[in-house]
Structure formats: structure tokens, C-alpha cells
Amino acid sequence: MPAVLNYPGVYIEEVRSTVRTITGVATSVTAFVGRARKGPMDNDAQGLSPVRVRSFGEFERVFGGLWEEAPMSFALNQYFQNGGGEALVIRVGAGASLAAASLALNDDVAALALTLTAANPGSWGAGVEVTIDRNDGLGGSLAAPLFNLSLRDTTTDERETYFGVSPAATHPRSVQRLLEGSALARATSAGPTARPANVAAQLLAAPADADGAAVTAAEVLTGPGLQAARRGIFALDRSDIFNLLVIPPYAPGADVAAADLSNALTYCRARRAVLLVDPPAATDTVNEAIDHANAVGRDTNAAFFFPRMRAPNPLRNNALEDFAPCGAVAGVIARTDASRGVWKSAAGIEATVNGAQALAVKLTDGQSGDLNPQGVNCLRDFPVYGRVVWGARTLAGADPLASEWKYLAVRRTALFLEESLYRGTQWVVFEPNDEPLWSQIRLNLGAFMHNLFRQGAFQGSTPREAYFVKCDAQTTTQNDINLGIVNIAVGFAPLKPAEFVVIRLQQMAGNVAT
Numbered sequence: 001m002p003a004v005l006n007y008p009g010v011y012i013e014e015v016r017s018t019v020r021t022i023t024g025v026a027t028s029v030t031a032f033v034g035r036a037r038k039g040p041m042d043n044d045a046q047g048l049s050p051v052r053v054r055s056f057g058e059f060e061r062v063f064g065g066l067w068e069e070a071p072m073s074f075a076l077n078q079y080f081q082n083g084g085g086e087a088l089v090i091r092v093g094a095g096a097s098l099a100a101a102s103l104a105l106n107d108d109v110a111a112l113a114l115t116l117t118a119a120n121p122g123s124w125g126a127g128v129e130v131t132i133d134r135n136d137g138l139g140g141s142l143a144a145p146l147f148n149l150s151l152r153d154t155t156t157d158e159r160e161t162y163f164g165v166s167p168a169a170t171h172p173r174s175v176q177r178l179l180e181g182s183a184l185a186r187a188t189s190a191g192p193t194a195r196p197a198n199v200a201a202q203l204l205a206a207p208a209d210a211d212g213a214a215v216t217a218a219e220v221l222t223g224p225g226l227q228a229a230r231r232g233i234f235a236l237d238r239s240d241i242f243n244l245l246v247i248p249p250y251a252p253g254a255d256v257a258a259a260d261l262s263n264a265l266t267y268c269r270a271r272r273a274v275l276l277v278d279p280p281a282a283t284d285t286v287n288e289a290i291d292h293a294n295a296v297g298r299d300t301n302a303a304f305f306f307p308r309m310r311a312p313n314p315l316r317n318n319a320l321e322d323f324a325p326c327g328a329v330a331g332v333i334a335r336t337d338a339s340r341g342v343w344k345s346a347a348g349i350e351a352t353v354n355g356a357q358a359l360a361v362k363l364t365d366g367q368s369g370d371l372n373p374q375g376v377n378c379l380r381d382f383p384v385y386g387r388v389v390w391g392a393r394t395l396a397g398a399d400p401l402a403s404e405w406k407y408l409a410v411r412r413t414a415l416f417l418e419e420s421l422y423r424g425t426q427w428v429v430f431e432p433n434d435e436p437l438w439s440q441i442r443l444n445l446g447a448f449m450h451n452l453f454r455q456g457a458f459q460g461s462t463p464r465e466a467y468f469v470k471c472d473a474q475t476t477t478q479n480d481i482n483l484g485i486v487n488i489a490v491g492f493a494p495l496k497p498a499e500f501v502v503i504r505l506q507q508m509a510g511n512v513a514t
Helices: 056-063 071-081 123-127 175-181 217-222 232-238 258-271 286-296 326-339 365-374 408-424 435-454 478-482
Strands: 030-034 051-053 087-091 102-106 112-118 128-133 147-153 159-165 185-189 199-203 244-246 274-277 302-306 309-313 319-323 376-382 386-390 467-470 489-492
Touching: 030 071, 030 232, 030 326, 051 056, 056 071, 056 087, 071 087, 071 319, 071 326, 087 232, 102 128, 102 199, 112 123, 123 128, 159 175, 175 185, 217 232, 217 258, 232 258, 244 258, 244 326, 258 274, 258 286, 258 302, 274 326, 274 408, 286 302, 286 365, 286 376, 365 376, 408 435, 408 489, 435 467, 435 489
Parallel strands: 030 087, 030 244, 244 274, 274 302, 302 376
Antiparallel strands: 051 087, 102 112, 112 185, 128 147, 128 199, 147 159, 309 319, 376 386, 467 489
């Protein structure tokens, strides 16, 4: 109530609501790790990696688009082609030759004044054009040591212009400071008054093999020190959330071996994400696919899709080539999440794989029947419907395991609930641990679960059949209270896909006269 009631009248007091709305987290943010032509590296000094992109056009602008040496670029193209909405891109590189293009600029007496270096490594930097002048725009010359700097990417025609910049690091328009945010170049000044001479459209120079060598598991997954340095997949430590992880082949013909994926599986479990596993290029039989699934490990946070898909390669006059499928599958999952919800399996006749004109192996019903009980999700080619995802299991979905996380949609729904409730209950910490708090918890978590029930996320025709939220003296004993613990029990009845549809037909004999 108001602090002082000292006059007759009406007093207004705002009372804080006990409702704390829990918002569901994203379900299909997909992380890609691999080689790219350009863009921030995983060890970028400014911590720019991973980079969030929402279209393939944005990926082209930041990372250079399709590149024959980068299977990741094709996976991203197929992701967005199939309905993907948001991707986190981690660029990795290998080899001592990986370097950035640069240009040393002299002053009027041929002494070094300024060095410009491409914003990130790769031969792409040799396409950055530099122009320097001293025009003040009024027909005169800028006072020393100021100058104008123009940059242009001759490949994409991206341009940046900086007027009246200074080589002095302490100047408000320091060239080093201004170029920290440039997508094209960085600057190193030789001194506070060392003004470069005029330059007309000169290109940066890239050393030989500036793109480096093909990457391997050491740069992506298994290298010593990757986690401590937050490189490779561990650059995702800098991201708030991701739901799916795609690791395309390291290079053309360089598959991700099953033995390489141990760190990725562990990391996905820790981040409540799912790893999508591709088949090796040489895997073209049922037994080989099952062997690969066994070699990866029967993990609840991973799903394996087989076979590879055949799609046009725009860099080779649209000739059909085999591609690892998981970029496209991640797009199908994102598309299904957006239209139906995370609880709907991204499989069936609606789960068409756009861009795929054929599959590397055309599976029969019998072969699909061998693979499905082993937790291998098939891509099938059907008349009329085309190429579709025809499997909805995790790698722990092999029938002999009898896992409660057999189905990918069930597992992803649980991860969605875990992450949403984890983030939505942070306010509980340090609150007085008694019935008023417990009732608030039941109210807020119950409202969140009921909203999902109304959207059709759970089994059951009533809330009681679909979910429960329990937080009271039974879940939290006096001993728990003394230890500072509040226990919340949340249960849900998941929707499971109709994998096997049985139709029984009976012929009616009709009326027989007697």
C-alpha cells in the first residue's frame, strides 16, 4: 500500500502481476561448419564467428556463395532452398598458406605510410580495389594528414567509401578504427602523420594458395585445443542457441568419418541440439548404411539420413552430382516446424526435398523396411510426390533399443520444452521457497503447457491427459527447502508419428436368399 495515508480520498497502487509469460524458444536454427571462400574465420579476433544468415543471398554477400572446394556452400544453398530460415555459419580453414591479401602504400617520398589487408583470409581479397585521394570536395586538398579512402570488391561490386580519415590512431576518424567494421579491409598505419600518396584503383595482392589447404577433422571436430580456443564446432559457444548441427563433407571426396563425430555428439547433448548425420559417398547398400549408423553410435540427439541426393551443380552447367543430404533435410525440418510445429515429424509426402532430381540409391519398400527398424531414415523417390524424407527416427530409434526417444519429433519436442522452461524459470532463483512461489510456478508453467496443448502439441483430449505440472510440498520437502532446492515436475504425452498404417478390408457376402 502507499507509504503514507494522510488525507481522505482514493489512493492508487500498482500491484505486480504474478504472471510471467514463458516464450517458446526457436526450434530450427541450424549451424553449419566448414570451408568458405571468404568471411570471418572461426578464430576471428573480433569474435564475429559464427555469423547469422537468413538467406542464401546473405551467405553469398558474407561468405562468397558457391565454391567447388566448399561442400558447406552447397549444403547452405539446399537448406534455404528447402525452407530453412536461419543459419549460423562457422568458417574454418587449414594450412600455413591460408592468408589475407594486402597492399603496402607509400607516402609522397616513397616511405611506408599505410598497409591495407583484406578483412579475412582467402584469394577473394585480390579482388578488392583501393583508391586514395586528398580531394576536399570543394576543389581543394584536405589538410595533412587527412585523406579519402574508397574500397570496391570487383567481384560483387560492394563498395565502401571513407572521407577525411586520418592515419593517427587517436584521431576521431582514425582509418584503423573505421575499418574495424569494414567487410572488405583492415588498416595498419606506419605513423600518425604518414599520409599515403594518391592511388588509382589498385588491387590488393594475394599470396599463392591464399585459400589454404582442404580442411580436415582437426579443424572442425577433433583438433587439440579447439574447445579451449572456441574454434571449429566450439565456436558455437558464442551463439545463444542452435537446434540442428550440420557438418558437411570437409572437401569434395572427403567425408566426415563416424569416428570423428564423438565430440559433436557430446556437444549437441550439452546444448540440447540434434546432429544430422550424412552417409559417406561410398555408402550405397543397406548393410553399409546400417554399419555407418552403428559406427556413429546410437545417440538420442542424432539422426542419420540415407542415401545421398542428386542435384544440379550451378558451377558445372547444372550437371547432376551427388550431394550429402543433411543441408536439404535441415531445410525440410525448418519448413515443417514453421508450418506444423516441432512436434510434427518432418517426413512424409509433404516433406519433399526441393532441388533434388534423383537419389544416389533408389530404395525399394523392402530395403526401407530393413533400414527403418535400424534407425536409418530413408530418402525415397515416389511417382507424383518426387523425392521425400521417409523416416522420422533418431539414431537411438533402432527397435531392439526400445528407447523412449525413438522418434526424432518426440526428442526435439522434449529439447524444445527443456530449453524453453530452463530460460523461462530463471526468475525463480533466490525467490522465497514456499507455497506462494510454488503456485506461481504452477500457474506460469501450466499456462505455457496449456498453450502448446491447444496448438496440438500433445496427445490427449483434455489437459489432464496431455500434460501435468507439479510443484508443491510433495515435490519439494522441508529438507529440500533447507538446501535451497525447489523441484518442479513437468510431464507431457508426446505425439508419435503414424509409421505403419494398417487398413483391413473385408468382402461383404451380401444377402443370400434361404
